[in-house]
Amino acid sequence: MSQPPKKKSTLKIPSFTNNHFHSQHNLQKPKMAPVVDQASLDALSSQVDSCLAITSQLATTLGDIYKNPSSTFTAATTSTSTLDAVALSRDASNLAKAQATKISLLIINEPFTPSAITTVVRELAAGPVPAIAAAVQACDPALYTNVFRKEMAWRCQRLLKEIVELVSKIPKNGQVVAEKDRKGFSKQKGSLASTGLLWSAADDVVKLANIGVAGYFIQKINTWRDTLQDVLEELKEWSEQEPDAETDRSEAFSDDDDDDDIDDAQxxxxxxxxxxxxxxxxxxxxxxxxxxxxxxxxxxxxxxxxxxxxxxxxxxxxxxxxxxxxxxxxxxxxxxxxxxxxxxxxxxxxxxxxxxxxxxxxxxxxxxxxxxxxxxxxxxxxxxxxxxxxxxxxxxxxxxxxxxxx
Missing domain, CATH: 1.20.140 (Butyryl-CoA Dehydrogenase, subunit A; domain 3)
Incomplete structure (x- = not known):
């Protein structure tokens, strides 16, 4: 019996030429980070060093004010005498926080763009950093009290120190921060621990500015009152304790026969x-x-x-x-x-x-x-x-x- 003729398949099998294979293979290659020109890196390095020097110097100045809040500075008596110290500290801290966030994102995400980082660092060093210091200098004890100025100096100095910590972590080799070094507050997105600390320091300055002189003194007196309350409760509890009758008897009638008791470890x-x-x-x-x-x-x-x-x-x-x-x-x-x-x-x-x-x-x-x-x-x-x-x-x-x- 004759077999029916086989139908030809209509499925077209593509032919793989060498050019096609190499084209497909090239699509699977990992993307390489763009090459960063040395001039941009040099500019970034110079700006980072400048920012660190300025910020560190101002942090030292605020440390001196913290130690002696009644001190006056020539710079404060002229250019900052008309400033609203509280409002300036709040605005400068918020701006520093925003720019620090930009820096943090730029140094952990590809591609590494030194020109963009340089711009933000320059703005940080020229804007909020000196403004934070100016706020403390403008905080005249004759208007705001020594107590408030001392607290503002401490909080603003801490913020400047955290800015130094973050800026010092900016890579100068053209590569983003390594994954292993991103031990920050947001594990899912990747971040730097120094960013979270800077945010906290900035928020503390803003909180102080928001409550102002009156709010800060109320906060202080409530803290002192809480301590006094603890002392009162402890002293009252102690005064209500009854003397140990057994101890009184042993002290009143002690003799050589008590040697055995003294030897008792328990x-x-x-x-x-x-x-x-x-x-x-x-x-x-x-x-x-x-x-x-x-x-x-x-x-x-x-x-x-x-x-x-x-x-x-x-x-x-x-x-x-x-x-x-x-x-x-x-x-x-x-x-x-x-x-x-x-x-x-x-x-x-x-x-x-x-x-x-x-x-x-x-x-x-x-x-x-x-x-x-x-x-x-x-x-x-x-x-x-x-x-x-x-x-x-x-x-x-x-x-x-x-x-x-x-």
Missing amino acids: KLVDDLMNSQKTIPEDDPDGIRPRVESTLRRLRLTLHLYQAISKRRLSKLLQVLPSDTAADSDIPKRLDDASVILDRLPDNFSDLATQFYDLDNEGIDSGMSQCFADSSAAGESFSKNWQDETDEFSTWVEKFHAEMTKE
Whole structure:
């Protein structure tokens, strides 16, 4: 039987010539990074070095202001005297953050473009970097207080140092930052740790600018008050502890027969763990009345801190800083009062330690110092910012009487 004729396939098989093969092969080759000309790299290197030198020098200057916030600088008395220091610090920090972000992206993403990086670094060195320093120099203690200027100097110096850290990481070899060196805050996209630190430093400057002088002092006094509250609670808890009756008996009737107990290792451990002294039951030195007196005055001091924040500091927004504040004594009043308000928590903490040690002389001197400082702190805010007496002035008089009475 004859077979039916086979149908010819209509499928066309392409012919692969050598040229076609090489063409397909070339498409699969990895892309090579574009060659960067040496002139662009040299320009980038020069700009980076210049930015680092300027920023480092200004950071040192701000460090000097931080150490001595009452110091004045010639540059600050002329070109920066009319600047709004707070607003300038905020704007410059935001701009520095934005430009630093650009730099971070440019040095971790292909292709590496030295000309673009050079432009951003130049703008950073010419704009926000000197503006950040100028803001601190323009922060005149006669308008903003030494306390606020010191804090601004510290935060702005930290920001400049973080700028130095980031700029110093800009590659000068024409290649982006290696993947292994991108240990930043965003693992998915790749980033630099220095970028996150710079953002944090910039945000801290902006936060300070946003709350201003009044907000910063309120923040400080709340922190001091929290510390005083901790001291109060710890001292109160200690004062309520009862003396160990077993310990009192062993001390009162100790003799040579107790040698076996001394040799007991477990007893030594127990004694060590319970070594804090308590007020003796008979209280021969009159410790307890002094503890109660201290606790009462410590509570009054806590009320004072709260009242200062509400009755005085909250109203600073209306009077400080202002163009007419140059002849005002308000900044000096705040600086002087801050010295006392700052040391009171430490002094009360030291006094509590004297109680824990049952140190009679230390207790007496500590009480005198703490009560006198508390009274002085109240006097610092007796009059309002218009140098007039008011309802709070009357409260301060009563507070003073309570702190000084026997």
